[in-house]
Amino acid sequence: MQDKPLKIIADENLALTDYFFADLADIEYRAGRGIQASDVHHANALLVRSVTKVTPALLEGSAVEFVGSATIGTDHIDLTGLAVANIEVSHAPGCNAQAVAEYVVTAILTLQPEKIHAGRDFCLGIVGLGNVGSRLAMLAQRLGWRVIGTDPNVQLPDVENLNFAQVLAQSDAISIHVPLTRTGIHATYHLFNADTFAQMKPDCFLINSARGEVVSEQALLDDIAKTRRLVVLDVFEHEPVISQNLLDHLALATPHIAGYSLEGKARGTQMIYQAFCQHFNLDAPKQFESQLADMPELFNSDQPLQTQLLALLPQLYDIRADDQALRAGLNTEGMVDATHFDYLRKTYPLRREWAAYGDQVL
Structure with missing residues (x-):
């Protein structure tokens, strides 16, 4: 030294x-x-x-x-x-991949709990199959869902690897897991735009926990006005500036904490x-x-994940509480106060990953 x-x-x-x-x-x-x-x-x-x-x-x-x-x-x-x-x-690539995967599944089941028993009738599309996307694919497959994905640089052996347009057209839910890039043939800035939304099923819901600028906020608002699409955002194009107009159109909104385990x-x-x-x-x-402190054993290793997950979610992660905390930061000008946004992240009570409670993570 x-x-x-x-x-x-x-x-x-x-x-x-x-x-x-x-x-x-x-x-x-x-x-x-x-x-x-x-x-x-x-x-x-x-x-x-x-x-x-x-x-x-x-x-x-x-x-x-x-x-x-x-x-x-x-x-x-x-x-x-x-x-x-x-x-x-x-x-630290992949450091919070499991946390983000669990966040996405929690969001889906909070909004549509019936999907826990949908099996392959429910199709999850994953855009970006790197550390997070591949981890989400494994978790979704444990629930019996059909998993399709697209990534110009990655092909996963256990996932239906399709092109972007096919994922848009076939998915019942789409989760975004790409880096933010502005140049090149595979640039991701405003990857989700008016043309992209037009290719999606109207009832396909969207989850973005990657980077806010991957989704055009104005195109998203225009699309929700037409389709009433369910949208979950953990990241925002103009972060930490978030308008009440945007929040009013979102099914769930959280303050960039998807990976905060x-x-x-x-x-x-x-x-x-x-x-x-x-x-x-x-x-x-x-x-x-x-x-790390030891946590109580909640999962039964003798039972499949889909038979016990819904009952355990309230103890594992209350995503609606994070949504309410973010909305509570709206000021008189109809914007989330930037200091409130940063305060939520600074004081966030870090949740534990499911493995801490006995889940047999692959």
């Missing part, structure tokens, strides 16, 4: 930061959305989430040589610019801890599991 302690600037909402890093470096915490160049000037490392835009300008003149983002995506980081500046970037957040911090230690040539013996 260096003669002088390393210095870290960290988003205050990261999980288990002290456990993983306190004996390795001096840590200063900041609100992620407000991190500025003056904050990082003397830091050796910056640890963030998706709300911090990390650019060469933010780090220019600083001692930062490592950026760790406890997130599955990197669209908030100028990867090219940081590479030119010889700054290592690490993130204790396991998911802890796993994300552990992944950047391991990369941090490798970068600075330090040992990395710690595991997040040692920090």
